[in-house]
Amino acid sequence: MTADFDPDSAVSGGFTDARVGTDSTVTGSTRRTWLHWLFSVGGGRVFVVAAVTSVLYFVAVYLLAVALGWGPAYLNPANQLGLSAYATTLGVFVVLVILGTWVTSYVEVWRAVEPCIAADSETYDAFLKHWTDRLYRTRNVILLFVAFETPFAFVVNELNPFVPFEALLTVLNATIVFLATTAVYLFVVHFFAVRAAMRLGIDNAFTAAQRLGPLARLSINTAVWWFVGVTVLSTYYWLWLSDFLRPLVFRTGVDPAYVPPTLGVVTHAALMGLLITVGFALVAVPTWQMHVALSRAKHDLLTDVNAHFDAIVRDWTDDAAAETVSTELSAAEKAYESVTRIQTWPFDVEAVVKLFVSSVIPLSQFVWTTARSVLGLT
Numbered sequence: 001m002t003a004d005f006d007p008d009s010a011v012s013g014g015f016t017d018a019r020v021g022t023d024s025t026v027t028g029s030t031r032r033t034w035l036h037w038l039f040s041v042g043g044g045r046v047f048v049v050a051a052v053t054s055v056l057y058f059v060a061v062y063l064l065a066v067a068l069g070w071g072p073a074y075l076n077p078a079n080q081l082g083l084s085a086y087a088t089t090l091g092v093f094v095v096l097v098i099l100g101t102w103v104t105s106y107v108e109v110w111r112a113v114e115p116c117i118a119a120d121s122e123t124y125d126a127f128l129k130h131w132t133d134r135l136y137r138t139r140n141v142i143l144l145f146v147a148f149e150t151p152f153a154f155v156v157n158e159l160n161p162f163v164p165f166e167a168l169l170t171v172l173n174a175t176i177v178f179l180a181t182t183a184v185y186l187f188v189v190h191f192f193a194v195r196a197a198m199r200l201g202i203d204n205a206f207t208a209a210q211r212l213g214p215l216a217r218l219s220i221n222t223a224v225w226w227f228v229g230v231t232v233l234s235t236y237y238w239l240w241l242s243d244f245l246r247p248l249v250f251r252t253g254v255d256p257a258y259v260p261p262t263l264g265v266v267t268h269a270a271l272m273g274l275l276i277t278v279g280f281a282l283v284a285v286p287t288w289q290m291h292v293a294l295s296r297a298k299h300d301l302l303t304d305v306n307a308h309f310d311a312i313v314r315d316w317t318d319d320a321a322a323e324t325v326s327t328e329l330s331a332a333e334k335a336y337e338s339v340t341r342i343q344t345w346p347f348d349v350e351a352v353v354k355l356f357v358s359s360v361i362p363l364s365q366f367v368w369t370t371a372r373s374v375l376g377l378t
Contacts, residue, residue: 033136035103035182046104050096058089061171068164081168087236088172094229095179098222102186107132109214110197116211118201127200131193135186145181149174156267183226187282190219194286198293205297209343212290216283216346220355223282227358230275234365237268272366276359283355287347294344301339308332 039049065074065081076082110128117124153159153173159166194215202208312328 033138035099035136039100039103046097046100050093050100053096054089054093057092057175058085061085061168064171065168068168070165070168073165074168081165083236083239084169084172087232088176090232091176091229092179094225094232095176095183098183098225098229099179099186101222102135106135106218109218112214113197113212116203116208117197118203123200127196131189131196135189135193141178141182141185144185145178148181149177152177180229184278187222187278191285191289194289198289202293202297205294205301205342206338208294208297209346212294212346216287216290217351219283219286220347220351223279223355224358226275226279226282227355227362230272230279230362231358233275234272234362237272238365269366269370272362273370276362276366279359279362287345290346291344294342294346298339298342298344301342302336305332305336305339308335 038053039046041049062071062074062085065071065085070081073079073081074085077086107128114124119127153170157169157173159170159173161167161170309329309332312325312332
């Protein structure tokens with residue numbers, strides 16, 4: 001943990017450009033990946049590193065396009081290759097922001113919520129090290145990437161890597177799919193980490209919802225950026241698959257003949273639905289896990305208060321004790337009211353509104369393409 005860490009950064013989900021430490025400096029974990037190296041080189045400045053890396057990536061693929069004889073087309077957004085290049089570069093930036101944030105502030109967020117977890121320091125450190133190590137198992141990401149990208153690129157998109165033009169599209173496609181697969185893998189491990197933390201128990205249910213706020217906001221802010229990326233993809237596909245934007249296609253000189261023939265409305269709707277589901281699951285799954293833990297802690301306290309009520313009434317044996325019993329019952333009633341006011345959802349309305357606003361375009365595109373599919377307008 002570095003001296004420059006700002007707790008407010010963790011509370012907001014860590015999406016700042018402040019210099020922060022990497023996971024290994026906080027947990028003692030020795031597992032490091034290309035993500036740690038990349039953002040360590042940039043001093044932990046997430047947005048700067050993401051932007052510079054995206055530009056360098058764009059230039060690198062451009063040089064490859066020049067070598068293959070497709071340099072001018074690569075720079076021209078009014079054709080499939082150029083539009084794919086610019087859209088992919090934007091996508092790389094967005095996903096790198098997500099990945100960089102998790103690498104630089106994920107553990108900081110967990111440290112911020114530590115006081116509300118019912119575990120001693122040694123147990124909590126072991127928990128954090130275990131799940132941080134699992135978070136960066138590159139082999140698992142590679143296996144998932146190969147399993148998904150192979151059919152997606154060569155069956156769904158029918159790309160032939162031995163044809164120069166399609167080889168460039170394959171590179172662009174593989175890059176964004178690899179980064180997205182890495183992000184999804186992190187999300188899944190995170191779901192299990194939150195579940196494991198909640199099983200340790202809640203310490204002080206009265207303040208737990210507020211203390212769990214950084215963890216909830218990390219999910220929401222990550223989901224917001226995820227939907228930004230999905231919006232980029234949605235806009236890209238919309239240019240090729242939607243008659244609504246066909247006039248724009250003609251005005252920009254894009255040849256409709258370049259539309260990928262097999263990536264039709266049905267496939268596009270399924271892909272958009274999957275990506276939208278991932279975005280909402282990123283918030284819904286850990287938030288529900290925290291809600292269940294908070295509700296359980298609240299229920300336990302209510303049980304204790306009710307047991308106290310029962311004990312007070314049972315001890316009421318004569319009129320002489322009436323005044324004392326009345327005082328105790330009044331105190332117990334106040335305790336009961338306090339417990340019933342315990343918050344069991346660790347987020348606020350503003351965060352939820354931000355989430356749904358960011359999902360408007362992808363959701364609209366999903367509804368539109370699904371409707372076209374149902375109507376048979378492929």
